[in-house]
Amino acid sequence: MQKPVLLFLLLPLMSTAQEREHLDKESGYFQLGVRNTISAFSDDNANGFGYGGQFRIRVLSRLNTDWFADYITTDISGMAKREDLHIGWSVLAYPLNYETTKGKLTPYILAGHCFDYTRVSLNNSNISKDKFSSAVQAGIGAHYNITDRIDVSLTTQYMMHLGYDVHADVHLNYEGEKEIEIEKQSIRGLEGHLLISLSMNVRLFDMWDQHRVRKTS
C-alpha cells in the first residue's frame, strides 16, 4: 500500500530530472551573427537603414542574452542626415518552443538596455547637433533554424531613448519652400523608434563545455 504512494511522490522528481537533462542540451552555447536593421517611426518622420552584429550567450535553455552593436543612417527629406550608434544588450526569453531543431521556429520576447550616440547634420552645411544617451528596448521575434547550428532571426523592438532629444524639423516657409531646423531639447525627454532587425547567426562553441562533460560522465 505504501509503495504506490512512494512511487507517486517520486514522479514529479523524475520529470524534473528529465527536464534538467533537456535543459543542458540548449544552454551554454556561444553564437555569433550579423544583421541589418530598419529604423522606423522616429521623431524625424523618416526611415533609416543600418548594419551591425551581435553575439549571444545562452545562459539557460529558455533564456538567452544578446550583445549587439548597430550603425544606422537616416535620410531626412534629402535635407539632413541622422546617424545612430547603438551598443547594448537584451535578454531573450523563450516561452514556447525553445529547442534548436532544424526547420523549426523558436519565438521569443526580449527586453534590454543600450547606450547610444545620435548626430543630426544638415546637407550642404557644417551644422550638426549630437547627443549621448541611454535607452531601453523591448520587443518580440523568432529564430528560424536553418540547421541545428545556424538560424535566421527576425526581431521587432521599440527602443525608447532617455535623454536630451535631437531631431530635425522639416516645415514649409511662407513661400511654400521646405525648411529644416535641427533641435536639441534642453530638458530630458523620451523619444523612440521602432527597430526591425534581420540577422543570421551561427552557433560556434559550448562555453562551459558541459555537454562533453555530461557525455563522458
Next chain:
Amino acid sequence: MTKYKLIPLLLIITLGLSAQESSQFIHKHLMRADASVVAGTMYMHNLSNVYLNGNLEYYLDNTISIRGDANYLLGSSGTTEDLMHLKDNISVMLGLAYHFKTNNHLDPYFIFQPGVAYVSSYSSISLAPSSDKDLNTRNYKGSLSPLSSFGFGANYYFQRFAHLFVEGRYVHGRHLSQAPSPIFLNELRITFGLGFNMFVMKEKKRPV
C-alpha cells in the same frame, strides 16, 4: 590547328581525372580565398561600376561558412539624375553562407552579408556641354553607408588547391552625404574566376 584543339581537351580531361581521383573537398575546416574583378550596375541611377574584390571564407562544417569580403571601386561610368558621380566606394562585408549539399565537387551556396561602405561623390555641372574642360565639379566629403547584400553562387573544386567560382548578388544601401540628394547604392553585381583552397586543420577521424 588540331594541336591547339587538343590542349583544352587535355586540360579538361586532366581536371576531370583529378576530380574523380580525390574525395569531396568540401568539408569542415576548408578555407578558400579569391581575388576577382566584379561588374556592377546601380540600376536606379544608370551607373555602371567595376570593383576589385577579395574574400576569405572558412567552412565551419559541410554546410556553413563564415566569409569576409572587401571591394574597391576601380571605375564608375554614368551619372545620376542630379549629375552626381561616384568617386570612392570601398566596402567591407562579413556574413554567413549556406552551402547546399551535393555528391560531387560542385558547391552551390546562398550568402547573406551585411556590411559598410565608405562612399564619396562629386557633382558636375556642365557649363558648355561640347567641352569637358568646362565642367564645373564640386566634391562632397565621404561618409559611411550601411549595406546589406545577399546572393547565390557556386564553387567548383576541380583540384585540391584551386576552384572555379561564379557569383551574383544584390547589394542594398544609400549614400547620405552633404550632397543635395542621396545616392542609392542598390546594385546587381556579378563575378567569376579562379580561387584557392587550403585545409587549415585536419578533420579528426571518427572512431569506427
